[in-house]
Amino acid sequence: MRAIKHMGRLAACAVTAAALTVAAAPAPASAAEAVSHPDYEFSFDGIFGTFDQAALQRGFQVYEQVCAACHGIRLVAFRNLADLGYDEDEIKAIAARYQVEDGPNDQGEMFMREGIPADRFPSPYRNEQEARMMNGGAYPPDLSLMAKKRKGGADYIKALMVGYTEPPADVELTPGMYWNEYFPGHQIAMPQILYPDSVSYADGTPATIEQMSRDVATFLMWTAEPMLEDRKQMGIKVILFLLVFTGLMYAVKRKVWADLH
Numbered sequence: 001m002r003a004i005k006h007m008g009r010l011a012a013c014a015v016t017a018a019a020l021t022v023a024a025a026p027a028p029a030s031a032a033e034a035v036s037h038p039d040y041e042f043s044f045d046g047i048f049g050t051f052d053q054a055a056l057q058r059g060f061q062v063y064e065q066v067c068a069a070c071h072g073i074r075l076v077a078f079r080n081l082a083d084l085g086y087d088e089d090e091i092k093a094i095a096a097r098y099q100v101e102d103g104p105n106d107q108g109e110m111f112m113r114e115g116i117p118a119d120r121f122p123s124p125y126r127n128e129q130e131a132r133m134m135n136g137g138a139y140p141p142d143l144s145l146m147a148k149k150r151k152g153g154a155d156y157i158k159a160l161m162v163g164y165t166e167p168p169a170d171v172e173l174t175p176g177m178y179w180n181e182y183f184p185g186h187q188i189a190m191p192q193i194l195y196p197d198s199v200s201y202a203d204g205t206p207a208t209i210e211q212m213s214r215d216v217a218t219f220l221m222w223t224a225e226p227m228l229e230d231r232k233q234m235g236i237k238v239i240l241f242l243l244v245f246t247g248l249m250y251a252v253k254r255k256v257w258a259d260l261h
């Protein structure tokens with residue numbers, strides 16, 4: 001019994017030592033340097049945060065008119081756009097702007113048809129190889145979950161969009177790469193995409209780089225976590241319940257012990 005305990009402790013020590021070694025190991029030279037980015041304010045921040053529907057619609061417009069050329073959002077279905085405040089007819093019209101692959105038909109062939117609300121957004125490339133071929137070897141990742149995949153989420157996405165600058169004088173860019181203040185390692189294969197008035201907003205908001213970056217980051221937060229508002233509301237309900245419950249338990253405790261003191 002004792003021996004087993006001893007061995008357990010030894011194993012724990014070994015694991016700790018291994019963890020420390022890994023943590024202390026110098027990063028390989030090629031590892032991208034981590035960079036910090038600003039903490040922006042979004043309507044969905046904080047425990048009472050909600051999505052701003054107007055910003056979501058604008059962000060969708062930026063995604064559709066700019067980012068969709070290279071990035072898919074393959075986990076999002078057209079009908080999900082109801083969350084953004086579009087009605088059924090608008091969603092049908094949006095879906096119909098896309099061609100999606102369907103099939104096989106009676107001849108065993110796949111064919112293209114107009115999108116319907118139940119379809120998901122088709123990706124711009126058929127596969128990763130084609131995507132890389134079209135982007136000089138770099139892979140524009142699917143953006144559906146990007147706001148959850150990257151540390152900083154929407155803040156990081158917004159920072160990345162506004163972070164394009166000239167490289168410092170002592171840096172020579174690798175051909176095909178661009179300098180970005182906030183991309184880990186700074187050299188990114190995606191060129192600056194957003195310029196003033198890259199889109200013409202349906203609601204008339206001036207399309208500055210800052211505005212489009214904020215809106216597209218908001219939209220990508222929604223694609224990554226469409227139930228964010230429900231989650232926050234549930235949290236508030238749980239906390240309210242716990243408060244009431246604590247009060248109730250306290251009252252019960254006083255009642256039960258009243259005669260015993």
Ligand code: HEC
Nearest residue numbers: 066067069070135138139140141146157188189190193216
């Ligand atoms: C011309 C093609 C192109 C367009 C248009 C484009 N991107 Fe990219 N994007 C890329 C490529 C290529 C990469 C991969 C970069 C790399 O790994 O160096 C990338 C990477 C990204 C990443 C991941 C960065 C990371 O941390 O790995 C995000 C986020 C992103 N793009 C957002 C956007 C948004 C938002 C838009 C629209 C405003 C957009 N992109 C438009 C080509 C594009």
